[in-house]
Amino acid sequence: MSSSGKTSRTKLVKVVLLGDGGVGKSSLMNRFVTNKFDSQSYHTIGVEFLNKDITVSNNTYTMQIWDTAGQERFKSLRTPFYRGADCCLLTYSVDDIQSFKNLTMWKKEFLYYADVQDEEHFPFVVLGNKVDIPERQVSIDDAQIWCNHHKIPYYETSAKDSTNVQIAFEGAAKRVKEQEEKLDLKSPHANTVDLNKRLPKSGSCC
Numbered sequence: 727m728s729s730s731g732k733t734s735r736t737k738l739v740k741v742v743l744l745g746d747g748g749v750g751k752s753s754l755m756n757r758f759v760t761n762k763f764d765s766q767s768y769h770t771i772g773v774e775f776l777n778k779d780i781t782v783s784n785n786t787y788t789m790q791i792w793d794t795a796g797q798e799r800f801k802s803l804r805t806p807f808y809r810g811a812d813c814c815l816l817t818y819s820v821d822d823i824q825s826f827k828n829l830t831m832w833k834k835e836f837l838y839y840a841d842v843q844d845e846e847h848f849p850f851v852v853l854g855n856k857v858d859i860p861e862r863q864v865s866i867d868d869a870q871i872w873c874n875h876h877k878i879p880y881y882e883t884s885a886k887d888s889t890n891v892q893i894a895f896e897g898a899a900k901r902v903k904e905q906e907e908k909l910d911l912k913s914p915h916a917n918t919v920d921l922n923k924r925l926p927k928s929g930s931c932c
């Protein structure tokens with residue numbers, strides 16, 4: 727997360743949306759940023775991004791949402807954009823079990839190409855989209871078990887009827903903030919020189 731330069735208090739948060747083609751990544755981004763939904767949307771080719779400012783717990787964030795192409799044939803076009811991400815939204819569709827099974831692959835792909843420093847604590851969020859569709863192939867319990875196992879927060883969304891879309895993106899900003907606070911707590915110690923530590927005797931060789 728870095729200062730956007732807009733105001734000293736606004737932080738730029740780069741969020742990457744990943745998941746199978748057709749799960750609703752572009753629709754979620756458009757619902758969040760423009761509050762619109764298109765039932766006839768086209769597959770994304772490569773990557774597109776949009777910005778939106780949000781305020782969470784008195785902090786203002788510019789959410790920079792990077793919407794990627796989920797289809798396998800576009801892999802080489804999307805992966806260069808993972809670097810520098812502050813958060814990754816792993817998206818599947820609750821009416822498509824294969825898109826849920828592929829979450830593991832998406833997480834791996836992200837970690838491989840984003841080249842993050844601390845893989846274990848990187849802020850992921852899982853979105854189970856299209857909850858407006860009654861014919862589910864993935865139960866909320868199964869999704870929650872996967873997310874608990876990977877220690878990732880889970881939101882069920884619908885880009886079509888707006889369910890939880892705002893809340894999920896706010897959740898992503900909170901995840902990033904929590905992670906930064908943890909790192910801030912750790913870093914003073916990392917740079918501290920321990921004056922009580924015994925120095926090697928002069929003349930001794932290492």
Ligand SMILES: Nc1nc2c(ncn2[C@@H]2O[C@H](COP(=O)(O)OP(=O)(O)OP(=O)(O)O)[C@@H](O)[C@H]2O)c(=O)[nH]1
Pocket residue numbers: 745746747748749750751752753754764765766767768769770771794795796797855856857858859883884885886887
């Ligand atoms: N019922 C329902 N349909 C949705 C929802 N979100 C997206 N769709 C529809 O699902 C189809 C695919 O949506 P997209 O947003 O284009 O999917 P995508 O994940 O961006 O797909 P790629 O760009 O190929 O990776 C479109 O016809 C959307 O209208 C939703 O929440 N509910």
Ligand SMILES: [Mg+2]
Pocket residue numbers: 751752753768769770793794795796
């Ligand atoms: Mg798309």
